[in-house]
Amino acid sequence: MINNKPFLKWAGNKYRIMDRIQRLLPDGKRLIEPFVGSGAVFLNTDYDRYLLTDSNADLISLYQYLQTEGTDFIHYCKRFFNGKHNTSELYYKRREEFNKTSDLRKKAALFLYMNRHGYNGLCRYNSKGGFNVPFGRYKQPYFPAKEMLSFHAKSQQAEFRVAGFDHTITTARPGDVIYCDPPYYPLSASANFTAYSSGGFTKEQQMLLAELAEQSIRSGIPILISNHNTRFTLSVYRNATDVEKFPVRRFISCNGNKRGHAGELLALFA
Numbered sequence: 001m002i003n004n005k006p007f008l009k010w011a012g013n014k015y016r017i018m019d020r021i022q023r024l025l026p027d028g029k030r031l032i033e034p035f036v037g038s039g040a041v042f043l044n045t046d047y048d049r050y051l052l053t054d055s056n057a058d059l060i061s062l063y064q065y066l067q068t069e070g071t072d073f074i075h076y077c078k079r080f081f082n083g084k085h086n087t088s089e090l091y092y093k094r095r096e097e098f099n100k101t102s103d104l105r106k107k108a109a110l111f112l113y114m115n116r117h118g119y120n121g122l123c124r125y126n127s128k129g130g131f132n133v134p135f136g137r138y139k140q141p142y143f144p145a146k147e148m149l150s151f152h153a154k155s156q157q158a159e160f161r162v163a164g165f166d167h168t169i170t171t172a173r174p175g176d177v178i179y180c181d182p183p184y185y186p187l188s189a190s191a192n193f194t195a196y197s198s199g200g201f202t203k204e205q206q207m208l209l210a211e212l213a214e215q216s217i218r219s220g221i222p223i224l225i226s227n228h229n230t231r232f233t234l235s236v237y238r239n240a241t242d243v244e245k246f247p248v249r250r251f252i253s254c255n256g257n258k259r260g261h262a263g264e265l266l267a268l269f270a
């Protein structure tokens with residue numbers, strides 16, 4: 001089994017359930033991930049080629065710099081991980097710089113800096129699109145040099161694009177396999193704790209994704225979808241070929257002591 005950790009902290013990352021995903025993903029030439037996030041699935045599968053997209057342009061830009069520059073970019077990012085940068089004063093200064101700069105290489109490096117120095121590794125923006133996660137107060141943030149090197153090596157098989165999931169899915173061709181990991185459908189009205197870009201992921205978008213999955217199997221392109229196990233998700237995935245349900249242990253609130261079991265599912269359309 002391949003065992004590569006993503007270099008970014010990412011809410012909802014699928015590293016811990018990779019064994020289940022690997023068992024269910026069909027064979028194919030190219031894996032398409034319309035919600036790539038930290039790339040846990042890309043890093044732990046073995047397809048010839050990958051199309052990796054996400055609506056978060058900051059995330060995709062970081063991947064593109066790492067893909068083309070490799071160690072040069074890793075060294076450049078490392079300068080923001082000297083102890084000097086681990087103060088709230090400098091964090092907020094860098095965050096402001098990130099929100100204003102037109103230097104895209106620096107912006108990509110600062111995105112990684114904030115991912116490791118910001119609160120809980122969250123990625124959250126205000127209504128104007130400004131990154132607004134507070135300082136994280138970690139003793140010594142880890143610089144993921146090893147994980148970035150593995151990502152760089154594997155990314156030579158990949159193409160990264162900024163795109164909405166619906167556009168990405170409609171570009172798929174026979175021979176492709178699609179893995180979809182949308183923002184979770186909330187377990188309760190107040191529990192929607194992920195915000196990867198300004199504007200949330202709506203119920204209508206969850207339904208559109210299920211419709212696109214049904215269309216996709218009619219074109220002979222299999223799709224595997226992850227989500228919470230709720231009455232709503234079971235209903236929208238009712239035409240799936242197979243639905244695997246399982247509990248997952250994880251943080252459910254900002255308070256680290258309150259962990260819990262949230263039911264999840266994997267719906268296969270094949």
Ligand SMILES: C[S@@+](CC[C@H](N)C(=O)[O-])C[C@H]1O[C@@H](n2cnc3c(N)ncnc32)[C@H](O)[C@@H]1O
Nearest residue numbers: 012013014035037038040055056164165181196
């Ligand atoms: C649960 S995360 C994916 C996690 C990923 N599988 C991993 O292992 O790290 C969901 C991702 O969907 C992206 N996203 C949200 N809305 C989207 C949309 N409309 N189209 C494409 N991507 C979207 C977010 O930026 C986020 O990276």
